[in-house]
Amino acid sequence: MRPINQLNQILFLTIMSLIVPTAGVLAQGDHYANTGKIYTVIACVSVILIVIAIFLFYLERRIKKLELSASLDEIGNY
């Protein structure tokens, strides 16, 4: 179970690290209204987050497969 906990940690920290600074920046107001280009950066950061999330789901699927095969082997223990 250890790797999963660590991955949850990444996800949590990534989300926090995105929300906290974005909120601060958007609160500054009119600077970004001038060019609107900050949204490109936000889109790029979202892409990074989404790709990492897809990787996590892929990893989880493979681990689940292993868990299922393990539980079939040791069915007496469950």
Next chain:
Amino acid sequence: MYGFIYQKWWKILTLLMLLYVFIAGFLVPLRPGILEVSESRVVGGDSLQVFVTTYNTQWQEGDLIQAFIKYDSVHIWSVPGVTLQRRNKLLLQGRLLGWRSNSRDQYVDATLILHHPRDGFMVMPSAFTITAGSGELEAPIWVEQLPQRAAWSWKFPFRSILYETIRNTFFHVAIWMAMFVLLVVSLVYSIKYLLNPRLEYDAITSSFAHVAIVWGTMGMITGSLWARATWGTFWTNDPKLNMSAVAMMIYVAYAILRASINDDDRRAQLSSAYNIFAFMAMIPLVIIIPRLTSSLHPGNGGNPALGGEDLDHTLRLIFYPAVIGYTLLGVWMASLLYRLRRIEIRNLIASLQD
């Protein structure tokens, strides 16, 4: 040696670095700059009345703001009437310094330079197109007479066209750099496999290559978004873009090759050999060919990046941790894939023994 991947300290370091990159990457403001001038076509000798919109300036009444119009390296005109309208708007007034027409040039591209004691210099190249008028060139102001530069501060450079997207240096460029490091690790282990065929080496090779493909995909998507904001299109026929797409295809073919072979040893052998060729193909495609041709993309064809003024000190302070952070995050992801793969191999061997 493999104990490294079970240790925790470098994973915490990775997260702290990326946290720093994300926070600083968003919160560090851009240096003040000139966004636009209300009128760019002016006539030498005429009276000038131009509004200048600036960016990230917090100017107040009573600040000593100076404006200069630079015709060439010798002729710099100090605008006599500078009025502050709002904290980000100036009015420039005065009789524009004359400019003598000669037979070759009918106009001159003049640079607008603003100076504020706290914010330092703001430069807008080709702000004015000055056509020859009645006036004569007056006494020039020499460069030495310009005010002193402001001290270094924790700010990103202000670049026209890029503006706030300069922050993508940490979310696009750094990811490609990390991808190269991961591919080098993958290459090293595929060579090791061919010298000493152990499935463990192959598992490392494939884990790193797969994570590198993920990183490359991320680099392509973020690059495409950035291109939309700066070049106005998601994709253009640019050698750097097309060649990196080809290089990515070569690595996707690696993944497909692996998926299509069932025998472990045969797959390891073929894909290790293929991986070496893929790397050898990628280097000229992504790094050499775009440099030999002309390219819109920075870093190619007389369009330098990561050198000179392109990556200034403040960007470097966040860019290098970003590269290390994404690389270590990739190593972490690859190590998880590798550990998973190793359990799968062990299970497979156990099931064969039953």
